[in-house]
Amino acid sequence: MGVEIRANGLVMTYGETRAVDDVSFTVASGEFFGLLGPNGAGKTTTLEMIEGLRKPQAGTVRVGEFEPWKREPELQRRMGVQLQSSSFFERLTAREQLDTFGALYGVPAGRTDELLEQVGLEVKAKTRTEDLSGGQKQRLSIACALVHEPDIVFFDEPTASLDPQARRNLWDVLRRLNDSGRTVVLTTHHMDEAEALCDRVAIMDSGKLLKLDSPAALVRNLDAPVRISVAPGTLSLEDARALSGGDAVSDGDSELTITTRDPARVLSELAARDALDGLSVKGASLEDVFLQLTGREFRA
Incomplete structure (x- = not known):
């Protein structure tokens, strides 16, 4: 077979x-x-x-x-x-x-x-x-x-x-x-x-x-940053920007997102601030690889 x-x-x-x-x-x-x-x-x-x-x-x-x-x-x-x-x-x-x-x-x-x-x-x-x-x-x-x-x-x-x-x-x-x-x-x-x-x-x-x-190798070779999101009110924008290892911080209506290439350090500091409630961690996916290779324009 x-x-x-x-x-x-x-x-x-x-x-x-x-x-x-x-x-x-x-x-x-x-x-x-x-x-x-x-x-x-x-x-x-x-x-x-x-x-x-x-x-x-x-x-x-x-x-x-x-x-x-x-x-x-x-x-x-x-x-x-x-x-x-x-x-x-x-x-x-x-x-x-x-x-x-x-x-x-x-x-x-x-x-x-x-x-x-x-x-x-x-x-x-x-x-x-x-x-x-x-x-x-x-x-x-x-x-x-x-x-x-x-x-x-x-x-x-x-x-x-x-x-x-x-x-x-x-x-x-x-x-x-x-x-x-x-x-x-x-x-x-x-x-x-x-x-x-x-x-x-x-x-x-x-x-x-x-x-x-x-799929795992393609995602790994993309070398994309990790996005860590915390619930509103868990962490101030100033405290988020002060975290070690954070590359960028964006403040949306429903969550605050920290972009990082050192997620272990950021998560450790969030834990020290008791800011883990409602937290989500999102790495790269095969969709990110696909879009990087093929672009984002509309196709017929």
Whole structure:
């Protein structure tokens, strides 16, 4: 179980737009790998080349021993794909959709009940797909990708339409898939999702791969200051500015924030002043890394 991916020098252009520009990376067998980037970064096109939906114009990609664009039946049986947008057979219920997908792979009918429970759609089993909400359709799409118990699974923004509860429940499903030895490849705009789930992430922009490492290593290498916030009235602005180790102090309506690269010293002095009530400490996150690499301007 689990499949290695090797992408080398991938290129894809649309007219004068170089959507994927000499992208190379390896995903280890059994790894949970994230592909991140703003809209138009090239991550979905990269994913489609790895899935075999597009043949690279240059470069090579192998999934296990196979070139995916050749659509080898043996590889297809080992892959599960949840696309950014999915279509279902008309007038079928959620159960019938899963039964149909399962039949294509020779999967026993009992697998449908297991999957409906995994994605929280048991009560919608007899509901036609056209009557499901956007989030419910998204969960059904994920179940369809898992029906044949693939060794490698691709998820393109799987939680985009989900509410917070469904999103966290899906995280548990993805973790269990990966814990069982499967390779999982994910694209997402939720940096907290990538930080919580992925062993490594690749950040893309304008078709190029900018950084690739574990979320923790990317955050650590950012060398960003820590922000320590205290509740109003806990500490005066003058006392905050007098703290050793504080680089800057900002006084907002709801809290006073101390920016520092020596949080241990600042926290020690706050403790000495009995000013720890309501305190919060926030370091850098993967979102800070993402914004530093890709900028803050609006994207189409």
